[in-house]
Amino acid sequence: MKKIINTADTFVKDTMEGIICAYGDKVKLLKDDFRILLSNYPTKDGKVGIVTAGGSGHLPMFLGYVGKGLLDGCAVGEVFASPSSEKMADMIRACDRGNGVLCLFGNYNGDLFNFRMACDEVEFDDIKTKQVIVRDDVASANKENEKKRRGVAGMMYAFKVAGAAADQMMSLEDVAKVTERALQNIRSMGVALSPCIVPKVGRPTFTIEEDEIEIGMGIHGEAGIEVKKMMTADEIAEILMKNIMDDMSLISGDEVSVMINGLGGTPLEEQLIVYRKVYEILNKKGISVVMPHIGEYATSMEMAGLSITIFKLDEELKTLLKAPAETPFYTNLNK
Amino acid sequence: MKKIINTADTFVKDTMEGIICAYGDKVKLLKDDFRILLSNYPTKDGKVGIVTAGGSGHLPMFLGYVGKGLLDGCAVGEVFASPSSEKMADMIRACDRGNGVLCLFGNYNGDLFNFRMACDEVEFDDIKTKQVIVRDDVASANKENEKKRRGVAGMMYAFKVAGAAADQMMSLEDVAKVTERALQNIRSMGVALSPCIVPKVGRPTFTIEEDEIEIGMGIHGEAGIEVKKMMTADEIAEILMKNIMDDMSLISGDEVSVMINGLGGTPLEEQLIVYRKVYEILNKKGISVVMPHIGEYATSMEMAGLSITIFKLDEELKTLLKAPAETPFYTNLNK
Numbered sequence: 265m266k267k268i269i270n271t272a273d274t275f276v277k278d279t280m281e282g283i284i285c286a287y288g289d290k291v292k293l294l295k296d297d298f299r300i301l302l303s304n305y306p307t308k309d310g311k312v313g314i315v316t317a318g319g320s321g322h323l324p325m326f327l328g329y330v331g332k333g334l335l336d337g338c339a340v341g342e343v344f345a346s347p348s349s350e351k352m353a354d355m356i357r358a359c360d361r362g363n364g365v366l367c368l369f370g371n372y373n374g375d376l377f378n379f380r381m382a383c384d385e386v387e388f389d390d391i392k393t394k395q396v397i398v399r400d401d402v403a404s405a406n407k408e409n410e411k412k413r414r415g416v417a418g419m420m421y422a423f424k425v426a427g428a429a430a431d432q433m434m435s436l437e438d439v440a441k442v443t444e445r446a447l448q449n450i451r452s453m454g455v456a457l458s459p460c461i462v463p464k465v466g467r468p469t470f471t472i473e474e475d476e477i478e479i480g481m482g483i484h485g486e487a488g489i490e491v492k493k494m495m496t497a498d499e500i501a502e503i504l505m506k507n508i509m510d511d512m513s514l515i516s517g518d519e520v521s522v523m524i525n526g527l528g529g530t531p532l533e534e535q536l537i538v539y540r541k542v543y544e545i546l547n548k549k550g551i552s553v554v555m556p557h558i559g560e561y562a563t564s565m566e567m568a569g570l571s572i573t574i575f576k577l578d579e580e581l582k583t584l585l586k587a588p589a590e591t592p593f594y595t596n597l598n599k
Numbered sequence: 600m601k602k603i604i605n606t607a608d609t610f611v612k613d614t615m616e617g618i619i620c621a622y623g624d625k626v627k628l629l630k631d632d633f634r635i636l637l638s639n640y641p642t643k644d645g646k647v648g649i650v651t652a653g654g655s656g657h658l659p660m661f662l663g664y665v666g667k668g669l670l671d672g673c674a675v676g677e678v679f680a681s682p683s684s685e686k687m688a689d690m691i692r693a694c695d696r697g698n699g700v701l702c703l704f705g706n707y708n709g710d711l712f713n714f715r716m717a718c719d720e721v722e723f724d725d726i727k728t729k730q731v732i733v734r735d736d737v738a739s740a741n742k743e744n745e746k747k748r749r750g751v752a753g754m755m756y757a758f759k760v761a762g763a764a765a766d767q768m769m770s771l772e773d774v775a776k777v778t779e780r781a782l783q784n785i786r787s788m789g790v791a792l793s794p795c796i797v798p799k800v801g802r803p804t805f806t807i808e809e810d811e812i813e814i815g816m817g818i819h820g821e822a823g824i825e826v827k828k829m830m831t832a833d834e835i836a837e838i839l840m841k842n843i844m845d846d847m848s849l850i851s852g853d854e855v856s857v858m859i860n861g862l863g864g865t866p867l868e869e870q871l872i873v874y875r876k877v878y879e880i881l882n883k884k885g886i887s888v889v890m891p892h893i894g895e896y897a898t899s900m901e902m903a904g905l906s907i908t909i910f911k912l913d914e915e916l917k918t919l920l921k922a923p924a925e926t927p928f929y930t931n932l933n934k
Contacts, residue, residue, distance in 0.1 A: 266792050266809065268832045268869040268905065275868070278832070282871030285878040286891045323867040457601050474601065497603045497613070529864045531900040532658040532928075533610070534603040536617030543620040556621045565866040566903065570603065593867075595930040 265466045267566075272463035276320045276342060283327060287592035291330050299347055300339050300355045305332040305590070312430040312439050313337065313359030316369050316423065317352050317379065319344040321462070322483065324593040325562035329420065331591025334427040336365075343462045343565075344484045346374030352382035356391060364392030364436035368426050368443060370415025371399045394440040398422050400452040400573065402511045403480025403489050416483050417525040417562040418450040418573045421585070424596070428587035446581055451508045454571030455500055456481035456488070458529060460564045469567075479503060483527065483564045483571075497534065501541035504572045514576060516550030521575040521585055523557040529568035532559065542572060555585060600801045602901075607798035611655045611677060618662060622927035626665050634682055635674050635690045640667040640925070647765040647774050648672065648694030651704050651758065652687050652714065654679040656797070657818060659928040660897035664755065666926025669762040671700075678797045678900075679819045681709025687717035691726060699727030699771035703761050703778060705750025706734045729775040733757050735787040735908065737846045738815025738824050751818050752860040752897040753785040753908045756920070759931070763922035781916055786843045789906030790835055791816035791823070793864060795899045804899075814838060818862065818899045818906075832869065836876035839907045849911060851885030856910040856920055858892040864903035867894065877907060890920060 269275050280298040283291065294300035317339040318326045329335045336359040341347035356365045367383060369375045376397070383393040399410060400418030425446040429439045456478045459468035469485035472478060477495070480488030489507075514520070522542055524535045535558050546553060554577060562571075577585065589596040604610050615633040618626065629635035652674040653661045664670045671694040676682035691700045702718060704710045711732070718728040734745060735753030760781040764774045791813045794803035804820035807813060812830070815823030824842075849855070857877055859870045870893050881888060889912060897906075912920065924931040 266812070266829055266903070268790075268792070268835060268865060269872055270831045270833055275872075278872040278875055279868045282873075282875035282878075282893075285875050286871065286893055321866075321868065323871075328867075455603075457603070477601070494601055496605045498605055500603060528866055529901055529903075530603060531656075531863055531898060532663075532895070533614045533656065533900065536621065536658075537604055537610075537613040538617075540613055540617035540620050543617075558617075558621055560867070563866060565868065566864055568601070568864075568901065590932065595932065597925065597930065 265461050267461065267463060269463055275463045276340065279320065290592050294354060294358050299351050300337065301327050301330050302337045302358055303330050303332065303335065308433065310361050310363050311433060312363050312436050313361060313365035314426045314430050315355055315359050315365055315367055317347050318370060318375055319346060321565050322562050324560065325419065328593030329423045329591055333431050333587055333589030334423050334591055334594065343464065346372065346378050349378040349381035349385065352378055353385040356382060356386045356393060357389060360391045366426055366436060366439050366443065367393055367395045368422055369397065370419055371397050371413060392436055394436055396440055396443050398447060400447065400450045401482065402451050402507055403453045404482060404486065407511060414482055414486065416452045416454065417523055417571050418452040420561045421450050421521065421523070421573065421575045422447055424589060425581060425584045427589060428584040431587065442580065442584065449576040449581065450573060451512050452571050452573040453480055453504045453507050454527065454569060455479050455504065456527065456567060456569035458568040459485055460528065460567040481569065483562060497537045498541045501538045501545065505542060505545050508572060508574050512574065512576060514549065514551055518551045519554050519577045519582065520546065520551055521555050521557065521577060522553050523561060523573035525562055525571045525573065526560045527567040527569040527571065528560065528563035529566045530570050535559065535570055538570060554582060600796050602796065602798060604798060610798045611675065614655065625927050629689060629693050634686050635672065636662050636665050637672045637693055638665050638667065638670065643768065645696050645698050646768060647698050647771045648696060648700035649758065649761045649765050650690055650694050650700055650702055652682050653705060653710055654681060656900050657897050659895065660754065663928030664758045664926055668766055668922055668924030669758050669926055669929065678799065681707065681713050684713040684716035684720065687713055688720040691717060691721045691728060692724060695726045701761055701771060701774050701778065702728055702730045703757055704732065705754055706732050706748060727771055729771055731775055731778050733782060735782065735785045736817065737786050737842055738788045739817060739821065742846060749817055749821065751787045751789065752858055752906050753787040753910065755896045756785050756856065756908065756910045757782055759924060760916060760919045762924060763919040766922065777915065777919065784911040784916065785908060786847050787906050787908040788815060788839045788842050789862065789904060790814050790839065791862065791902060791904035793903040794820055795863065795902040816904065818897060832872045833876045836873045836880065840877060840880050843907060843909050847911060849884065849886055853886045854889050854912045854917065855881065855886055856890050856892065856912060857888050858896060858908035860897055860906045860908065861895040862902040862904040862906065863895065863898035864901045865905050870894065870905055873905060889917060
């Protein structure tokens with residue numbers, strides 16, 4: 265296992281200490297608990313709190329979005345494992361400013377179960393919470409079973425919308441409502457070329473032949489739709505876009521934001537080559553692109569591959585997407 | 600060869616088209632020439648032009664730094680190959696606003712030779728130029744032969760200083776002088792864990808055993824100082840920092856900026872774990888860190904590994920480092 269780490273046991277702690285050494289003016293731990301990161305940016309009194317939680321190993325996903333105009337807090341577990349409900353409850357308490365906290369997270373059993381417990385627990389402290397669950401991965405279940413779909417890179421767009429809505433001093437109910445509406449307009453699908461290694465496990469999460477790719481694979485190596493022979497960037501873009509567009513209503517004149525998300529081991533050049541084709545596909549249909557996001561937004565450590573996310577916008581969602589945001593890992597200048 | 604590309608022949612063109620599809624409001628091609636990218640941000644009249652050139656395959660290095668407060672133009676060649684002197688000359692002409700152009704580039708034979716020819720050529724058009732050459736890689740030659748050293752990730756700091764100095768409306772001579780001074784205070788060294796594949800070649804640039812790493816390897820796979828058995832992140836940080844610090848004068852009370860640069864295939868978690876140790880080493884010596892840069896700044900496509908760059912600051916260099924800058928791939932908010 266060739267990873268630049270100290271020990272598998274200290275992987276999460278060492279990462280978190282690195283974040284604090286680097287960005288301790290912008291983010292902070294909750295009472296030295298290296299499983300809970302809080303924003304240290306100035307915040308408006310009474311703003312609804314926005315929090316998430318999830319496994320480690322997906323940076324910048326989760327921890328990287330704690331900051332201004334995005335998340336107030338994030339609890340992390342071990343690599344690819346949910347943090348405990350106690351950590352989530354501590355975080356929710358720390359992020360409540362009297363008007364409640366939105367818990368916004370991916371559709372994974374551990375996170376679902378633990379957030380439910382945490383929300384029950386903080387009710388005793390008279391903290392209002394709402395849970396909004398991200399299920400943007402069209403490859404993880406068909407349309408009839410969309411409640412079973414997993415949350416992947418589209419989660420970042422949901423954080424952005426919720427964070428901006430909270431910054432506008434919307435109520436908890438309204439923040440939840442507009443975030444749900446955003447999610448109805450967000451679809452993702454990915455392709456994996458190589459596996460990653462969970463430090464404590466020490467072996468690849470899956471195996472794949474040297475000339476094969478897995479279409480629709482999840483960000484933890486969950487099985488995709490099919491294994492195919494290696495193909496061109498344009499062909500990959502066409503397959504992913506067909507699956508995404510078949511699942512949502514997009515017509516000429518629509519505006520979307522496009523995210524090309526590198527899973528970790530795929531170079532920016534390749535992400536841009538895929539974006540070129542996605543842009544062409546949308547352009548031919550009369551759909552225009554606002555604020556493309558091309559880079560690494562939700563990774564699986566060193567896994568090679570990428571995902572495409574389409575976020576269909578209306579005026580309100582566009583305003584929320586464009587609202588300024590700043591974290592050590594994400595900057596949105598509203599330009 | 601498992602790369603998300605169309606053909607090896609169109610790799611650079613497709614990448615550049617992706618950049619234009621995504622960021623065509625911020626950067627542009629020079630007369631549809633997909634080897635020359637120019638800034639499309641508003642610029643002050645008479646500002647000294649800052650340009651670079653180099654091979655493709657290092658994004659965001661080179662192309663990604665074209666924008667506001669950084670580069671005015673960049674010419675790129677094929678993967679890991681210099682562009683022609685004609686392209687460089689065309690770019691220099693496009694970036695001159697009457698007060699000359701600084702050519703700032705890494706110490707590689709092709710770039711050296713072609714920039715010299717290009718500068719000679721534009722002299723006939725009465726365009727003043729100066730050449731500043733980046734040689735930050737301490738592993739590539741010993742101190743006695745520092746003129747032979749290659750330019751690696753520290754080049755990004757040099758672009759930042761030169762871009763900010765030009766934005767302050769310094770003369771060409773003064774921009775060159777302060778950039779040279781910055782470079783005297785910039786040192787880098789890297790480690791590689793796995794090779795990359797040049798698309799047109801189709802096979803790895805070098806081979807390395809499953810339990811080995813190469814200390815001091817260059818960003819094109821140039822041989823390093825030694826091949827070692829895999830070690831911990833802390834040990835890697837110590838070796839790289841020892842080599843860097845032995846090569847420059849750093850004392851208690853100094854301020855530095857630290858760059859941890861992922862070479863492509865190494866996750867952000869691992870970069871942060873290395874930063875944690877670098878911070879500790881500096882902290883113990885009474886050296887403080889300003890504006891850490893942790894992420895991918897100069898890659899070798901999918902190569903796994905990272906480099907450390909130390910940039911020793913004084914008041915002027917700190918002001919130039921902190922000056923606002925914005926490109927599609929780099930944002931500096933001066934905070």
